[in-house]
Amino acid sequence: xxxxxxxxxxxxxxxxxxxxxxxxxxxxxxxxxxxxxxxxxxxxxxxxxxxxxxxxxxxxxxxxxxxxxxxxxxxxxxxxxxxxxxxxxxxxxxxxxxxxxxxxxxxxxxxxxxxxxxxxxxxxxxxxxxxxxxxxxxxxxxxxxxxxxxxxxxxxxxxxxxxxxxxxxxxxxxxxxxxxxxxxxxxxxxxxxxxxxxxxxxxxxxxxxxxxxxxxxxxxxxxxxxxxxxxxxxxxxxxxxxxxxxxxxxxxxxxxxxxxxxxxxxxxxxxxxxxxxxxxxxxxxxxxxxxxxxxxxxxxxxxxxxxxxxxxxxxxxxxxxxxxxxxxxxxxxxxxxxxxxxxxxxxxxxxxxxxxxxxxxxxxxxxxxxxxxxxxxxxxxxxxxxxxxxxxxxxxxxxxxxxxxxxxxxxxxxxxxxxxxxxxxxxxxxxxxxxxxxxxxxxxxxxxxxxxxxxxxxxxxxxxxxxxxxxxxxxxxxxxxxxxxxxxxxxxxxxxxxxxxxxxxxxxxxxxxxxxxxxxxxxxxxxxxxxxxxxxxxxxxxxxxxxxxxxxxxxxxxxxxxxxxxxxxxxxxxxxxxxxxxxxxxxxxxxxxxxxxxxxxxxxxxxxxxxxxxxxxxxxxxxxxxxxxxxxxxxxxxxxxxxxxxxxxxxxxxxxxxxxxxxxxxxxxxxxxxxxxxxxxxxxxxxxxxxxxxxxxxxxxxxxxxxxxxxxxxxxxxxxxxxxxxxxxxxxxxxxxxxxxxxxxxxxxxxxxxxxxxxxxxxxxxxxxxxxxxxxxxxxxxxxxxxxxxxxxxxxxxxxxxxxxxxxxxxxxxxxxxxxxxxxxxxxxxxxxxxxxxxxxxxxxxxxxxxxxxxxxxxxxxxxxxxxxxxx
RNA sequence: GCGGGCGUGGUGGAACUGGUAGACACAAGGGACUUAAAAUCCCUCGCCGCUAGGCGUACGGGUUCGAUUCCCGUCGCCCGCACCA
Numbered sequence: 001x002x003x004x005x006x007x008x009x010x011x012x013x014x015x016x017x018x019x020x021x022x023x024x025x026x027x028x029x030x031x032x033x034x035x036x037x038x039x040x041x042x043x044x045x046x047x048x049x050x051x052x053x054x055x056x057x058x059x060x061x062x063x064x065x066x067x068x069x070x071x072x073x074x075x076x077x078x079x080x081x082x083x084x085x086x087x088x089x090x091x092x093x094x095x096x097x098x099x100x101x102x103x104x105x106x107x108x109x110x111x112x113x114x115x116x117x118x119x120x121x122x123x124x125x126x127x128x129x130x131x132x133x134x135x136x137x138x139x140x141x142x143x144x145x146x147x148x149x150x151x152x153x154x155x156x157x158x159x160x161x162x163x164x165x166x167x168x169x170x171x172x173x174x175x176x177x178x179x180x181x182x183x184x185x186x187x188x189x190x191x192x193x194x195x196x197x198x199x200x201x202x203x204x205x206x207x208x209x210x211x212x213x214x215x216x217x218x219x220x221x222x223x224x225x226x227x228x229x230x231x232x233x234x235x236x237x238x239x240x241x242x243x244x245x246x247x248x249x250x251x252x253x254x255x256x257x258x259x260x261x262x263x264x265x266x267x268x269x270x271x272x273x274x275x276x277x278x279x280x281x282x283x284x285x286x287x288x289x290x291x292x293x294x295x296x297x298x299x300x301x302x303x304x305x306x307x308x309x310x311x312x313x314x315x316x317x318x319x320x321x322x323x324x325x326x327x328x329x330x331x332x333x334x335x336x337x338x339x340x341x342x343x344x345x346x347x348x349x350x351x352x353x354x355x356x357x358x359x360x361x362x363x364x365x366x367x368x369x370x371x372x373x374x375x376x377x378x379x380x381x382x383x384x385x386x387x388x389x390x391x392x393x394x395x396x397x398x399x400x401x402x403x404x405x406x407x408x409x410x411x412x413x414x415x416x417x418x419x420x421x422x423x424x425x426x427x428x429x430x431x432x433x434x435x436x437x438x439x440x441x442x443x444x445x446x447x448x449x450x451x452x453x454x455x456x457x458x459x460x461x462x463x464x465x466x467x468x469x470x471x472x473x474x475x476x477x478x479x480x481x482x483x484x485x486x487x488x489x490x491x492x493x494x495x496x497x498x499x500x501x502x503x504x505x506x507x508x509x510x511x512x513x514x515x516x517x518x519x520x521x522x523x524x525x526x527x528x529x530x531x532x533x534x535x536x537x538x539x540x541x542x543x544x545x546x547x548x549x550x551x552x553x554x555x556x557x558x559x560x561x562x563x564x565x566x567x568x569x570x571x572x573x574x575x576x577x578x579x580x581x582x583x584x585x586x587x588x589x590x591x592x593x594x595x596x597x598x599x600x601x602x603x604x605x606x607x608x609x610x611x612x613x614x615x616x617x618x619x620x621x622x623x624x625x626x627x628x629x630x631x632x633x634x635x636x637x638x639x640x641x642x643x644x645x646x647x648x649x650x651x652x653x654x655x656x657x658x659x660x661x662x663x664x665x666x667x668x669x670x671x672x673x674x675x676x677x678x679x680x681x682x683x684x685x686x687x688x689x690x691x692x693x694x695x696x697x698x699x700x701x702x703x704x705x706x707x708x709x710x711x712x713x714x715x716x717x718x719x720x721x722x723x724x725x726x727x728x729x730x731x732x733x734x735x736x737x738x739x740x741x742x743x744x745x746x747x748x749x750x751x752x753x754x755x756x757x758x759x760x761x762x763x764x765x766x767x768x769x770x771x772x773x774x775x776x777x778x779x780x781x782x783x784x785x786x787x788x789x790x791x792x793x794x795x796x797x798x799x800x801x802x803x804x805x806x807x808x809x810x811x812x813x814x815x816x817x818x819x820x821x822x823x824x825x826x827x828x829x830x831x832x833x834x835x836x837x838x839x840x841x842x843x844x845x846x847x848x849x850x851x852x853x854x855x856x857x858x859x860x861x862x863x864x865x866x867x868x869x870x871x872x
Numbered sequence: 873g874c875g876g877g878c879g880u881g882g883u884g885g886a887a888c889u890g891g892u893a894g895a896c897a898c899a900a901g902g903g904a905c906u907u908a909a910a911a912u913c914c915c916u917c918g919c920c921g922c923u924a925g926g927c928g929u930a931c932g933g934g935u936u937c938g939a940u941u942c943c944c945g946u947c948g949c950c951c952g953c954a955c956c957a
Binding site: 220331351428548657658671677737861 | 873874875876877883884885886891892895896897898899900911912913936937938939951952953954955956957
């Protein structure tokens, strides 16, 4: 027994250098083997990696190393999502350039990632802030502009008053900016838009083909796209002196309830509203009030339904001679449908609230099943479920769906103002993607505004449009716009004085195609289509669920846009998607209520009670709830410190072992120590094996009559088989459990005295395979053991061990015997023994005879090789 | 409100398409070794019970020879979207 300990501080850098020097993980595009592309979401270079990164990249690395061992040509690259606002904030605080800050962060984080021993092809590294990357983005922008995939239009936008920039709808969370947390305001601005809404139907339908995506993410995207089928319907205005307009067009998904209509509602932002308000101060005040509420309150849900009677009336479209009032209502959105609705209070809660407030009629037209038409009334709750139509003339008796069809053909046949009164229409919640940002540190939009020629694309030969280096951030807003000379340019068409676009692109554009650039990072064109088509889609993409909509939807759109412009030929960018859980940690608070970092405290355990005190002052500390690691709660653990103390392998192993990867994992000191002990145990096992018998090789043929040796070989081969299945299914925690089981069996076997040569060979084989199973997760330890065992080459280059199928199954099986569904005994029988024979054996068992106590079994269920149930 | 998911020991979690509930790990307790500590090794570890046995997968029902798994209802927790007509 040797007391020698495994020292990760020595061995980890050594192997990292070996991998580097031998270009082990450099991937060639012309490699003839099957391609496999595994990618983790690239990081923002904030300065340091955090435990979430460690978890993310450890998972991806297991997948990459496993598929390499399986003989695939694996692409596993890394890059930097390097544009964005924090760099500008840092520039302001530190009086430096955003690029300086960004690139020094990249350097620091790259060193951290390298210390993790990831099997990354660093020759393909890209940073989105590098002109060699964003020039191609600009070039594709021009292609997409030409292809009609991009427009420039004036629209109401979400304005973040703190970051002083525009946000996309997807970037507004609960009425607040996703980065700044500031309440978002509405502003009218001219912006560049990607026409993602043109692809709404395709993006929705193709979700069904993404069978290797989490159902949750697909559902979220489905809801976000928000398809609804309904119809546009014209209401003729009764003649009046307030407006020239002769009709109001509404959108509805419930035309079947038209006989229950009691008003028409307009959005406060409707153009008719604006027209009326111009002559009506009370209405103007009402609209202004709506706007105040619209932006100031984040909880719109509580806002009361408010309406303003315009005095206008429309003709009821199906009840001759009847008219309906026109209200402006605070709950009607301008950018959905037509910005106008018809209100059917009986079957819509919001309409009902408004009707009750203003004393409008409430006529039920959908009768719940079993209700009495004579007595059914609506109270304070609208009826929104299924039923049959009544009170509705020619629709009476129809189901909702039948009535929708009937009323649609009715309105399609009627003419109002020379067109059909109603038309079936599909609406989507998804809006076009506004990409203009009033920031310096982003990809310049390559267009020039000329007073004579209008908006002119920058010619491709003039790309890239590079950001100026000499900028200052002493004024708020867009430093690019403040730059004294940059924006002044000659018009590419007429040569006259013109102005460059000073808005830059949303950084989500950068991340919408980086996975494509990795396939040919040095190409002169944005992509090399043959190469990209060979690698893509990404076989396995891994990242946080927080990108379920933003990044993943934009990337799906961008792939379509790249296809339309000939840069790739593919339908979806990510074949397999995995969303990993967060890393959490206990929180600690001092008596005065301040958060305390885990490194500052000492935990003491007395039986089952744990207490904490401050390491230096000894002051008592309260142990709080387990939360996502965050700087504000100070419950963060620094990956560097963990790597320095325990080594990268231990950190990786613990991250993979403790929880299913899609769930949150709790980082605990005890857990890490357990992982570290396991590392030492493996090293001892290998060491003992070497000391015991250096001549023994795993190649020896083990005869099948040595039961001990055979049993160990079975365990080994089952583990190889099982671990492979678990890694392929991304069930890393179960793969880890199986490795523990194998290593426990091997350690036990190695501890026995007087092993025969067969057992020795089985042990040697088991240890060799154990090291290989371990290598995707603890690659440095695995290389060290591999070398110590005298194996040739690197374990990183070794093929995945072969499984002998005959060893996966025993020739005898132990079957549990249930009596009336309760487990009472068990019996060992030959595998695949016929049911009748099993029955005989079972009934002759003493144990069974005793429990049956003379009673005859009513029925015996024999599930082959599984279980026996005797029913009495 | 709408949509999705989940509920198993002290803890994280296993259990393939219904077939031995609690694999594996952490924590805890006991013991060995040691002057001592660390490390290591051995044992115990769902609950009740001396044993036989009984009870146990949030709760209440159902289907089945058999249910953590399927169905219905109730309770609780988490996530996403949310005035979308």
